Amino acid sequence: MGSSGFDWKLPDHPKLPKGKVIGLIVLDGWGEANADQYNCIHVAETPVMDSLKKGAPERWRLVRAHGTAVGLPTEDDMGNSEVGHNALGAGRIFAQGAKLVDAALASGKIFEGEGFKYVKESFETNTLHLIGLMSDGGVHSRLDQLLLLLKGASEQGAKKIRVHILTDGRDVLDGSSVGFAEILENDLAKLREKGVDAQIASGGGRMYVTMDRYENDWSVVKRGWDAQVLGEAPYKFKNAVEAIKTLRAEPNANDQYLPPFVIVDDSGKPVGPIVDGDAVVTFNFRADRMVMIAKALEYADFDKFDRVRVPKIRYAGMLQYDGELKLPSHYLVEPPEIDRTSGEYLTYNGVRTFACSETVKFGHVTFFWNGNRSGYFNDKMEEYVEIPSDSGITFNVRPKMKAVEIAEKARDAILSGKFEQVRVNLPNGDMVGHTGDIEATIVACKAADEAVKIILDAIEKVGGIYVVTADHGNAEDMVKRNKTGQPLLDKSGNIQILTSHTLQPVPIAIGGPGLVPGVRFRKDLPSGGLANVAATVMNLHGFQAPSDYEPSLIEVVDN
């Protein structure tokens, strides 16, 4: 029994033993796609993953990792780490942030909730600031949601609105920020016609300004703070579209890494610093890259950088980003309630867990895996190890990242005899894939494959079981394609590099000396997705999954 009185005990699996060590590997951004020169996984030497594939269909298969299979609004929504790891860890499909915000905007309920009422108290006398990612990527935010929020806020009495934009180029094509800024400017102009003083106040590229995660590099958040709150930035412009175009014209500039800028009036004064009495909404729905800015905006005690001036504001997140920290305390839309995750169940059933990744993906195998909850369920049963990521570089510079270090930690944990589940995220395919650098992504894929080998060798030694899968696609397709799958060319005849994730399915492979010989993938779940993995893993630990979990992918046949 848990402290809540809920019975966490899982029934025994009728045929599968307990106590095996399971090496659970999530290859970030590793999908399955046609083999051509833009499929970096195909081009790279990946002998380990190639050999696992030979186990198809009994020990290797594909699972869905995008769209409705992971709780996203439509089948056109690519997968991402948050929804992917949520599904992997929780074993059920939850309507995710994107969908919940859509519904709250469509019904108008977003404007009736506690969070909006709270920020609304500032509208009469002060400014409403909206900070977030400006794109239609649908991973962290969506421009159409921002536009509806702007419209709704003005109808609800906001008289002065300032938007602090972060340019994308990571979940969408590089260069698309100009078009998004034009759309936003157009809507702001319409609001001005209606008498609302609405304009863009600051900006910067998401990877250089504000949207760091897992405390990898606080200077990123500080740059945002300086521009958004203090109104200070190295670049000053009168207009955001002009700002983006000018900064993009610099050598090697791109949307992800645009330097911070502020918009100034005719006298050179910033148009939108955040001051006492103002309201602030961070309009991203996804949690990981909002937690740090939320801390800076909300916490009285804060020592990560010198905030210089800390305005007394009414702050709300689009969602609550961390259910354990209750951060932020005010929010516009209830987050999905991802409860009874597999990690929590397993701690109550005697399964000791080790989880590891490097900083940039650490929260993926812990926080996202556990339903957007930070910390341990039971610190006697779990150990989470974070390997510090390189900071201040783009990962095409060091595409091997910390794959070997992660694998060696996993190997040691497997050999230690202290854990039944050893779970890692190998970031390479994804983090390097996002840079759009094809050569580097090929190196990244090879590095991830080598790391898998280290872990599988350790599993072999202890007579364990491996489960190798991924959270969504990325490195398997590095080019934007037309409907027939041909690479699309831009105006100058160059291929259009795809920095984003994809809609592709991902592999899952099982094996190892500890796997009962009759275990194989069922044939009756052709459209199985990431949410089916949790029950599968519970089975391999020797338990039946809870009845409301998506069904297990495996069956045991008598040989």
Ligand SMILES: O=C(O)[C@H](O)COP(=O)(O)O
């Ligand atoms: O935040 C990011 O880096 C991208 O927008 C999505 O990548 P992830 O979902 O793999 O983290």
Ligand SMILES: [Mn+2]
């Ligand atoms: Mn991912």
Ligand SMILES: [Mn+2]
């Ligand atoms: Mn990614």
